[in-house]
Amino acid sequence: MKASLPEINSESKNKPAYKASEYTPLSGTNLENKNESTYKASGCASLSGMLPEEILAAVKPDKPYRANQIFKAIQSGAADFSLMTTLPASLIKSLCDNFCVTSSMVAKVFRDDTNAGAGRKPENGKLSILLHDKNIIECVLLSDLKERKTACISTQAGCAMGCLFCKTGESGLARDLTASEIVDQFLFLEKEFGEISNIVFMGMGEPLDNIETLFKAAEVLNHKEGKGIGYRRMTLSTCGLADKVAYIADNGPPMRLAVSLNCGNQKKREQVMPIAKKFDLAGLKESLLYYQRKRGKRITLEYVLIKGFNTDKDDVKSLRDFIQGLSVIVNIIPWNRVPGSSFQTPSQKEIDFFVKLLDANQISYSIRHKKAQKIRGACGQLSSETHYQP
Numbered sequence: 001m002k003a004s005l006p007e008i009n010s011e012s013k014n015k016p017a018y019k020a021s022e023y024t025p026l027s028g029t030n031l032e033n034k035n036e037s038t039y040k041a042s043g044c045a046s047l048s049g050m051l052p053e054e055i056l057a058a059v060k061p062d063k064p065y066r067a068n069q070i071f072k073a074i075q076s077g078a079a080d081f082s083l084m085t086t087l088p089a090s091l092i093k094s095l096c097d098n099f100c101v102t103s104s105m106v107a108k109v110f111r112d113d114t115n116a117g118a119g120r121k122p123e124n125g126k127l128s129i130l131l132h133d134k135n136i137i138e139c140v141l142l143s144d145l146k147e148r149k150t151a152c153i154s155t156q157a158g159c160a161m162g163c164l165f166c167k168t169g170e171s172g173l174a175r176d177l178t179a180s181e182i183v184d185q186f187l188f189l190e191k192e193f194g195e196i197s198n199i200v201f202m203g204m205g206e207p208l209d210n211i212e213t214l215f216k217a218a219e220v221l222n223h224k225e226g227k228g229i230g231y232r233r234m235t236l237s238t239c240g241l242a243d244k245v246a247y248i249a250d251n252g253p254p255m256r257l258a259v260s261l262n263c264g265n266q267k268k269r270e271q272v273m274p275i276a277k278k279f280d281l282a283g284l285k286e287s288l289l290y291y292q293r294k295r296g297k298r299i300t301l302e303y304v305l306i307k308g309f310n311t312d313k314d315d316v317k318s319l320r321d322f323i324q325g326l327s328v329i330v331n332i333i334p335w336n337r338v339p340g341s342s343f344q345t346p347s348q349k350e351i352d353f354f355v356k357l358l359d360a361n362q363i364s365y366s367i368r369h370k371k372a373q374k375i376r377g378a379c380g381q382l383s384s385e386t387h388y389q390p
């Protein structure tokens, strides 16, 4: 039986994401003031997304090495210039008068401690972050069985791509995030949940739509004087902007690439991913082949498994045809429930059947175990609505 797919509503495109001004906190869920001292209501020159040389150019301290000290302090989690005790008082005053560490602040912390043992931190968590212009974004902390932590970071407030299985796509795009706003998410997550080793740029938004800013933020997070997260521990996810896949093959840092494929059949893919009409599967495959020739890296294909839609023999056959000639691993993500959607999560029987077909066709795969679902932080569940209460 086929799932009935909702009509693509063109009016929802480019509708601004939820704004904090429209947000009524539930009782007891008011904004947490943890980093309020660094938050300014109007945009300020935030230093968290700058490299040491950019801080040097912006701040112009009398001694150039001060820029490095400021960079290190911010990346170590100093939320306020007054905490940077290695700096002279005159420089701290000048920084306070003219800059801010970050222009965003944590609005709410969600914890999913389902599997947390005594004395252990929660496995998964989510932060709602209030931006200086009152837009709200979300980012997620995911832990695996080895307790290795991964930050799932947003690159835009909302998203223009409108994938029908995704909550973020419902609200349209508000705007691109700045490098500072991208870096801040990582810093806030570490402060809340401890050291993080991996990053996936897979949260709200289409990362390749904000690519130069993303590269900049990644460079900051990679910097050896700061967090020093290796590029090989960063993954960039796209819904399939083929032209930009070719661009990152030529110009991007050596991050890993994930593509949200979901269907190997053009017509079906178009039904759930409007962008597939612009970048068809043939063009996408060409760009992935080019990427692989240039980078030689295995690509992850995300496959959101939707009950009754992309789970049968023909779907595996079209997937097999698409991956012919590519080195890929297919990441199976049983669809995560989004309120109001007509999609359904596949049963375990349906998942087992699909996986058997993958085995029979010798397709490499992994299955994304449900993570952060309880706090609506799982794949496709992020939104700008902070009024959700688990």
Ligand code: SF4
Pocket: 159, 160, 161, 162, 163, 166, 167, 168, 169, 170, 203, 204, 205, 206, 238, 239, 260, 380
């Ligand atoms: S799946 Fe990704 S690209 Fe598609 S609407 Fe959601 S956030 Fe945007």
